Amino acid sequence: MMIDECGTERQSVLRSSIINSQFINHQFNMLGILTTLMFVAPEWVRRWTKEPRGNAFWAEFVLWPLIQILLVLFIVLTIVAYLVYLERKVSAFIQARLGPMRVGPWGLLQPAADGLKLLLKEDIIPLKADKAVFQIAPIISVVSALVVLAVIPWGAAWATIANINIGLLFVLAVSSVGVLGLVLAGWSSNSKYSLLGALRSSAQMVSYEIGMGLSIIGALMFARTLSMSGIIDAQQADGVWYVFFQPIGFLVYMVSALGETNRAPFDLPEAESELVAGYHTEYSGFRWALFFMAEYTGMIVTSAIAVTLFLGGWQFPGLNLITNKTVFAFVSIGVFAAKILVLIYLYMWFRWTWPRYRYDQLMDLGWKWMIPAGLANIVLTGIWYVLALPKSQGGLWGFMALKGDRLVPTKWGIAYFVATGFAVTIPIIWIVLASINRRSRDFNLHAQRQLQIKLRAERLQRHSEPAGESAS
Amino acid sequence: MSDEEKVTPPDPSGDQPQQSETSGEKSPQSAKTEASADKPAPPRAAPSDKPSPPKAAPAKKPSITSEIAGDPFIDKIKETFGLAITEAVQTLGQQILRVNRDRYLELCGFLHDNETARFDMCTDLTASHWPERSGQEFEVVLLLYSTPNNRRIRIKAPLADGEACPSVSGIWAGANWMERETFDMFGIKFDGHPDLRRILLPEDWPGHPLRKEYPIEYRDNEWTDKHIEYREVDYDTSLIDVKYGERK
């Protein structure tokens, strides 16, 4: 693989060459890896550094990535600030009130005011806290959330900082470092509420990460690549979003993502009515804001993965009608952002509607429902997939055909996969898990069943109507 | 009369003549002599089944307190406990039994377990302080309710200052905190209470507020001296010489 002529056309050529070489290119090529890590710089950057074509080290590997990083950080952090605003507005509209209205028109400058306030607030470190760890913890949290942004395919063409072939794995690996930040924060605060919050969050995030990892495997069977852009292209090639093939996978993913990002109804680590504020009880000022940034960035990242994996990424029916390449790129970014926003609105809707799970119920849901459902989904998807292989490869009906170097479902194949996904997989998994979990479903009642029986007998023999009672 | 007041007044001094006028059944003086003959330890106990001639004492208005008559359940209690029930009156239709401290716990157990009137709920437990009654300065007031019969009864147990009262928290678990509060407010100790600590005031608070000798304005005391730090504030007096209402 070589660095090609620059420009958007060549990038798409490069992208397809990367995608096509996923399973072919076994050569260990340093330059090749670097090329896939950082996308190709546009011509104006190279002109600016006055480097020759094909050997533009500064332009390709330093300047352009920096510009991309700054741009993405700026945009994402602004979006994060406005997500807080959005959350407040959405909650206000759900709760029959107005939300922020004072700073700027409709309170639109509220995020700026909040940011300024948090920057200027006194930074309090508790006397008995482990100071170094206390200071590092929020940084770990926010960095692990932000690093993931590098591999998100924001749109077609140049809108990805790094298109690496292990993109999804990278996302899962790095985002799981985030839990370290929370645990360290809770530990170093030297406060019991923080510690309880940290313990809860570590247990919760580790458990839900498993469910999350299992839920995406079904979709990966169809995509046959871990590259984020590759997954989107695979959905384009198959002609269908994987949410229709993988309804269970999508459900498990969304629930696990709620747990992974500590959002309601799984916001136990910071359950304000129980643990005051959980792991960030002792934090104030900008360190506290960093945790908030990490949480909202986490929401963006998990939604972006869901969009990439299940909702077709930046693709949308009719998008190909746009012929202008620049317009196409911007519209694709818009589509991607719109899909993310829809999911984030879902997150907010859940939060302002539902009560909070209890710790044991959360674990119950994670381990007894999400993980088994994810496992069963893998098995069933594998079975449906093998049955649908082309007849030459031992399939029954030949619902898939070889197109280029990848297997693509035929029209009947799409119908088959949708049918198996919805009509077969959901009932099977539901029945199996319900029968397994039936005995332990109502933990509370189960634990106190003895008491209830006693109570009923007691009331029968005990109570007669008071004398003053008038029948009414 | 002064002798009477010392004996078993259900209410403070002024009530005594009126009550004996309306109830017209018992003479505390005769009761006292009999009681002291029976039992030397508590100098009271009026056997209410003994009728005595009414006292002629002038009353301005009719008393609201009268002797209970014709209640089989009260009669049964009187029969069972005999001299320990020193008084059984009703005021505004509310029945009050006054019982010796010695048989207070026994009476409570009886009321709780009795089949005909099961007093299964302890609605309230409190006390009142009567400093002028020597030997019976305190009075533990227990308010019982019977859910099957929808009936209330009030039990009073007079105590001397410093005397402990048996705890009924073993009979009614709900009396636990009420006894703690009574201890907190009056300093009455409850024998057999599982966890007799102050409940509303700090552990080392001086005095018991609802005793009559406790002053009403008692903000700065030993406790506040010990626990609340007053810090002298240095301030620049030149800044505060502005007199209100004046303009500089």
Place this chain on the structure above:
Amino acid sequence: MNVAPNNQIPNSQGLVKGMHEQEVEIAPGTLFDAEEMVINMGPQHPSTHGVLRVILKLDGETVRDLDCDIGYLHRGVEKIAEHDTYAMITPYWDRLDYVAAVSNDLCYVGGVEKLLGVEVPRRAEYLRVILTELQRIASHLLWLGTHAIDIGAVTVLLYAFREREEILKIFEDFIGARLTAHAFRIGGLWWDAYPEFDKRVRDFLKILPGRIDEYETLLNANRIWLSRTVGIGILPADEAINLSLTGPVLRGSGVNYDLRKAQPYSAYPEFDFEIPLGENGDTYDRYLVRMAEIRQSIRIIEQALDGLPEGPVMAKVPKVIKPPVGEVYFSIEAPKGEIGVYLVSDGTTKPYRMRIRPPAFINLQSLRRLSIGHLVADVVALIGTIDIVLGEVDR
């Protein structure tokens, strides 16, 4: 943040003050050596509903023991009452259960009236019933909101406050105050109802049932709400009676004890309403009972408005109130339970002794019985389900 004692350096005896000293000993050493953790919830904590301090002994997140430390709001109302005239005491009652001030007033005023032998005019009794039942709705709505927010459903709080606001506006126009109302005087009411009172209350009653349906849509069949409340803090009927519980907490356990029916006062015998009872005595049943009580209150108010008699609202009461020598216990069914007053009069203008029978204080002592064996998150739900107001717990 309230964490006591310090994680790494337990105090010298290794004891937490306020706990049962013989039971709760923290092993010397660090927090992580000890088998159990003592955690201090309150007095500044989002869900202890005021300045309640709950000291929890935890094994993991399971509650092993619990002690309530109360008294932060103790003002000595009973002592103050011994130095004030009968009429001057009423405003102190507003400040006991400050979210149900009207009900408290009714209790005290009723007690003094019973002692005086005053007959209150029927119109005043009807207006008292209307105001008290509106107050019950307001108190239950506030309870619903805070209880739901403790369990994590934030939105219900805002909805509940929206309706409570309407009630407070009605109070403001009638009485002049929203919260600590001082609604009643000994002998009746100070003011008669204002001209639009009837219409305002009826308008409010028209929208309220739909709104309650809305809350129930949010909560009644919600899987998470069910799993957080069903089977939590089960209290059998006999234990509830033995613990002296009253109010919805007792009725949630299925005991038919409501003073409005059992020992009717004011104008309650003239109205047709039902007493909702729970079946299992758990947090969910107590929630259902309170929601049903709101509906019954609506029924009572509608009947009272329909039959509101004409006439004076104030009985003839002497200017200087001097009750006869004697004593009285008078109690009413407040939103929290049976609030009672035990008044001892020595014939002067000031009560010799006034005892408040505080429902929240007495109900709160069941928290230990309810919580042991449950998780920290349940303690929060249980504090909510008991429905305490610290102004009344501490007095």
